Amino acid sequence: MARVFLSAPYMGGNEQKYIKEVFDSNYIAPLGEFVDRFEQSIKDYCQIQNALALNSATAGLHLALRSFGIKDGDVVLASTFTFAASVNPIMYERCEPIFIDCDESWNLSPKLLKEAIAKSPKKPKALILTHLYGQASKMNEIVEICQNENIKLIEDAAEALGGFYDKKALGTFGDAGVYSFNGNKIITTSGGGMLVSKDPNFIAKARYYSTQAREPLLHYEHLDYGYNYRLSNVLGAIGVGQMEVLQDRVERKRQIFDIYSNLLKDIAEFMPEIPNSRGNRWLTTLLFREKNTHLKVIEALNKHDIESRPLWKPMHLQPVFKGAKCIVDGTSEDYFSRGICLPSGADMSDELVEKVANIVRSAL
Numbered sequence: 223m224a225r226v227f228l229s230a231p232y233m234g235g236n237e238q239k240y241i242k243e244v245f246d247s248n249y250i251a252p253l254g255e256f257v258d259r260f261e262q263s264i265k266d267y268c269q270i271q272n273a274l275a276l277n278s279a280t281a282g283l284h285l286a287l288r289s290f291g292i293k294d295g296d297v298v299l300a301s302t303f304t305f306a307a308s309v310n311p312i313m314y315e316r317c318e319p320i321f322i323d324c325d326e327s328w329n330l331s332p333k334l335l336k337e338a339i340a341k342s343p344k345k346p347k348a349l350i351l352t353h354l355y356g357q358a359s360k361m362n363e364i365v366e367i368c369q370n371e372n373i374k375l376i377e378d379a380a381e382a383l384g385g386f387y388d389k390k391a392l393g394t395f396g397d398a399g400v401y402s403f404n405g406n407k408i409i410t411t412s413g414g415g416m417l418v419s420k421d422p423n424f425i426a427k428a429r430y431y432s433t434q435a436r437e438p439l440l441h442y443e444h445l446d447y448g449y450n451y452r453l454s455n456v457l458g459a460i461g462v463g464q465m466e467v468l469q470d471r472v473e474r475k476r477q478i479f480d481i482y483s484n485l486l487k488d489i490a491e492f493m494p495e496i497p498n499s500r501g502n503r504w505l506t507t508l509l510f511r512e513k514n515t516h517l518k519v520i521e522a523l524n525k526h527d528i529e530s531r532p533l534w535k536p537m538h539l540q541p542v543f544k545g546a547k548c549i550v551d552g553t554s555e556d557y558f559s560r561g562i563c564l565p566s567g568a569d570m571s572d573e574l575v576e577k578v579a580n581i582v583r584s585a586l
């Protein structure tokens with residue numbers, strides 16, 4: 223049997239047909255009809271007015287900081303319990319990160335957010351908020367705090383396409399949101415991202431920076447410097463095909479979560495779903511009671527050629543961010559010391575999920 227991955231790419235069927243259309247039209251070159259269609263399908267699904275297709279979500283986060291004019295020593299708040307790509311763009315713009323811990327939701331603690339704002343040496347310009355593993359953060363409180371404090375809210379919904387809070391798509395609450403279509407995300411274009419916003423001027427600015435900051439003139443004229451961050455039309459075609467199956471993927475991921483949690487709820491505590499929300503359950507994640515049990519389980523699964531991983535190591539524990547400011551209370555450190563991500567590919571059969579659960583149980 224082939225190795226079981228955390229979340230392998232899973233094509234819907236129409237992707238190759240759309241790629242063929244791209245080839246037949248010879249519009250292989252950057253941009254083109256399918257990039258526009260992909261942006262439109264995200265706008266429709268997420269009910270958001272503006273979208274910009276990019277070659278990664280990291281690029282989207284970088285463009286958000288750049289387009290908001292956040293740079294050089296500005297303070298940017300961020301979830302500490304996240305993947306490094308959420309916060310690397312803070313370094314690209316030479317800003318100062320302050321990492322903030324999660325609470326029992328596993329996502330950013332509104333209480334610690336207030337504390338971080340109060341203790342920040344300068345008024346923070348932005349918050350990069352991660353919806354971890356596709357599950358919603360406490361949006362009512364976080365949006366209100368950011369609005370009151372005039373802090374730009376940038377939602378890292380890289381893992382959270384298809385997740386909702388109060389029936390509103392994650393990624394559409396703030397001033398900007400990003401989605402990722404990297405290989406292991408809920409849908410994939412092999413690599414890609416999308417920046418979304420209510421504000422058309424912001425997206426226009428990000429679009430300008432994403433294509434080398436070109437002035438609309440016959441010759442190449444530049445008043446500012448930019449990037450090469452756009453998505454190709456070939457990958458846009460994959461994206462259009464994948465959007466057709468997004469809702470199926472969400473439903474299946476949620477079923478996989480239910481199977482695992484029914485089988486293992488007596489020995490583990492699963493990532494919660496906060497009231498009023500419906501996450502995408504991109505990965506099923508859970509905590510064991512004892513520290514380091516997860517390492518034994520990972521080893522046991524690996525012997526069966528099944529991939530699993532510890533939870534993401536918090537940013538304030540990363541050597542690269544040693545010395546960075548953080549407002550933490552030990553919650554993410556505790557979760558990291560005893561938590562695991564189980565394989566959650568939407569193409570897994572019930573039997574395979576049950577097999578994984580049995581190996582987990584017998585490893586304890």
Ligand SMILES: *Cc1c(COP(=O)(O)O)cnc(C)c1O
Pocket residue numbers: 277278279280281304305307308352378380381401402403404414415
């Ligand atoms: C995957 C991921 C990213 C980066 O997405 P790319 O498209 O690979 O740049 C950012 N943040 C989080 C939380 C992620 O999981």
